[in-house]
Amino acid sequence: MTALWEQPDFRRAAGDAWRPGGVALTRRALAWCRGEGLLPPGALALDFGCGAGASLRLLEEAGCRALGLDANAGREQTAVPGPGAAPLSLVRASLVCPPLTAARADVVLCECVLSLLADPLAALRAAHRALRPGGALIVSDLMLRRKGEPQPDAGASGTSCLAGARPADEWRGLMEQAGFCRIFFEDNSRALVELAARMVWYGEEQPGPGGSCRCGGLSRLTARAYGYGLWIARKESL
Amino acid sequence: MSMGPNYGPDGGQWVCGRCRVPLEQVKVPVFYLNSAFDVFLPRCPKCGLTQVPKSLAEGKMLEVEALLEDK
Numbered sequence: 001m002t003a004l005w006e007q008p009d010f011r012r013a014a015g016d017a018w019r020p021g022g023v024a025l026t027r028r029a030l031a032w033c034r035g036e037g038l039l040p041p042g043a044l045a046l047d048f049g050c051g052a053g054a055s056l057r058l059l060e061e062a063g064c065r066a067l068g069l070d071a072n073a074g075r076e077q078t079a080v081p082g083p084g085a086a087p088l089s090l091v092r093a094s095l096v097c098p099p100l101t102a103a104r105a106d107v108v109l110c111e112c113v114l115s116l117l118a119d120p121l122a123a124l125r126a127a128h129r130a131l132r133p134g135g136a137l138i139v140s141d142l143m144l145r146r147k148g149e150p151q152p153d154a155g156a157s158g159t160s161c162l163a164g165a166r167p168a169d170e171w172r173g174l175m176e177q178a179g180f181c182r183i184f185f186e187d188n189s190r191a192l193v194e195l196a197a198r199m200v201w202y203g204e205e206q207p208g209p210g211g212s213c214r215c216g217g218l219s220r221l222t223a224r225a226y227g228y229g230l231w232i233a234r235k236e237s238l
Numbered sequence: 239m240s241m242g243p244n245y246g247p248d249g250g251q252w253v254c255g256r257c258r259v260p261l262e263q264v265k266v267p268v269f270y271l272n273s274a275f276d277v278f279l280p281r282c283p284k285c286g287l288t289q290v291p292k293s294l295a296e297g298k299m300l301e302v303e304a305l306l307e308d309k
Contacts (some may be wrong), residue, residue, distance in 0.1 A: 194273055197305040201275045201298055202243065 019112035020228045021140060021191035026055045026111065029138045030062055032184075032232060033107060038136045039064060043106035046130060048095050048123060049113030053088040060088075064107070069093045096122035100130045107131075110139045114171075115164030124178035134237040137180055138230075140188070143168045145227045168229050180233035189227035242276030245294045252289060254282035261289060268299075271306045 033039045041063040047055050050068030059066035068090045093099055095110075096119055108127040114120035127137055142165035166174075172183055242265065252261045261280035266288055268275045280289040290299070 193305055197273060197302045198275070200301050200305065201277075202241075 019140065020195045021188050021230075023054050023058060025140060025188060025191060025230060026058055026109070026138075029109075029140070029230060029232060030058060030107075033136050033138070034062070036136070038107060038134075040106070044104055045107040045109065046100070046105045046127075047109045047111075048098075048127060049110065049116070050088075050090065053090070055109055055111060056088045056090075059107075059109075067091065069095060069098050071095070096126055098126050098130070100126070102129050103132050105130045105132065105135055107136050107138065110137065110141070112141055112161065114139065114174075115142045115161040115166075117164065120164070121174050121177060124174055124180070128179045128235055131235040133235055135235045137175070137233045137235070139171070139175070139233070140228065140230045141165070141171065142192070143171060143227045143229045145189070145225060162226065165226055168227075171229065171231060175231060175233050179235065181236050183231055183233040186230040187227060188230050192226060192228040242278060243294075243298065244278040245280075245291045247280050247289060248291045248293055252280055254285060254287055256287065257282055257284040259284055270303060273306055275302070 030039060039045070039062060043064045045059045045064040045066045047053075047059070047066065047068045050056055050070045053068055056066045056068045066089060068088060070090065070092065071094065072092070091099065095113065095117060108131055110123065110127060114123060117123055124137075131137065142161050144165050144167045168185060168187075172185065175183055244263070246263060247261070253259060254261060259282060262283050263278050264281045264283075266277055266279045266281060268277055277294070279291075279294075281287070
């Protein structure tokens with residue numbers, strides 16, 4: 001059985017960026033970082049859980065040196081460059097213990113991947129280690145909209161992105177625990193609803209198996225319980 | 239998005255009541271609350287009048303509208 005994000009229907013609905021908001025949300029986050037002077041030409045940008053590499057291409061277009069890390073890197077389904085496109089730089093690695101030099105990266109992206117991990121705090125700590133002082137972390141992920149309310153698909157982290165969703169303040173707390181500060185938050189729940197609608201329209205009706213992304217398979221009822229957030233945080237400058 | 243779901247007439251052979259020509263199955267963009275979706279629907283080749291089959295209106299279209307309306 002293949003994960004939802006590997007299925008043709010999901011890719012038709014979501015495009016190359018297998019998450020709510022797609023590349024438009026990534027572009028906006030990168031523009032914010034550029035405005036803050038965090039993405040100078042030649043900046044080193046890491047994409048944790050890079051999937052098909054849509055964000056890596058954006059980073060390279062922005063003049064960054066981009067490196068993607070993904071547990072599935074190198075598999076046929078991941079990061080296939082388009083016709084005429086240059087190969088992407090990928091490393092197959094665990095996101096909780098990536099083989100990275102400390103304090104070198106300018107930006108780390110974690111787009112719709114933390115909720116899939118059994119230990120997202122470990123991945124945030126790894127991102128913090130990899131960033132230079134003053135570097136930026138960009139996180140976008142599923143969040144629970146109403147704290148304390150039983151969720152239709154809640155479960156153990158690491159079994160699916162819905163199961164790994166947390167309230168916005170919990171995500172913020174994890175980032176703070178990992179050492180991040182100056183945390184900016186933006187609610188992008190509309191993007192999640194739009195992806196769910198596209199999945200309904202373009203025919204995806206099979207829920208993903210455990211350990212896979214399921215956010216595009218939200219039904220009308222469950223879509224109310226979840227939202228989608230964007231966080232941009234900084235590693236304290238020296 | 240190059241492909242979309244294909245919805246033929248719910249039954250029978252349909253002609254446009256105004257132009258008297260058979261409807262043709264063509265790709266049509268559908269817009270709702272700032273979101274765009276492609277679908278193949280029966281459409282008059284002369285005047286462009288498009289038929290939305292009941293199965294689509296009461297099925298996917300209803301479900302997608304409910305999701306996008308966020309009620």
